[in-house]
Amino acid sequence: MASRILQKRLEAEAAEKLGKTAKKKKATKKKATRKKAKTTRKRKTKTTERKKIFWGVFSGTLKEEGRFAYDERDKAEEKLAALRNRSTKKLYFIQPIKETLSDSPASEEDDPADDDELLDDIKAKKASDDDDEDDESEDE
DSSP states (O other): HHHHHHHHHHHHHHHHHHHEEEEOOOOOOOOOOOOOOOOOOOOOEEEEEEEEEEEEEEETTOOOOEEEEEGGHHHHHHHHHHHHOOOOOOOOEEEEEEEOOSSOOOOGOOOOOHHHHHHHHHHHHHHHHHHHHHHHHHHH
């Protein structure tokens, strides 16, 4: 193998002496080409989304049992304790929920923390209505 390399080297040197591989380079000028101007694109600045955090009380099937404002964690824990006392076999847990705020301010009626209070009020009214009906039927 070394002899092959040596032979090729000798052939190359002999060819150079004869001028076979000596190349004359002609000065060729390339045509000037215009470069395209880079177009600068304005990138949209990412606006940070404002988020609001809530405490969510969930069941083991990921059903939301209650939602409380971030500063009302103690109320969420009370709800969790009440649910665990009601049924000991089911799994309940608290998890933070992040919601993006829209540009328009939310009204107080849409506050999800008040849903439990509204349900309690409705149940109380139904119970009092049922008691009134029972009283009327006893009077007759």
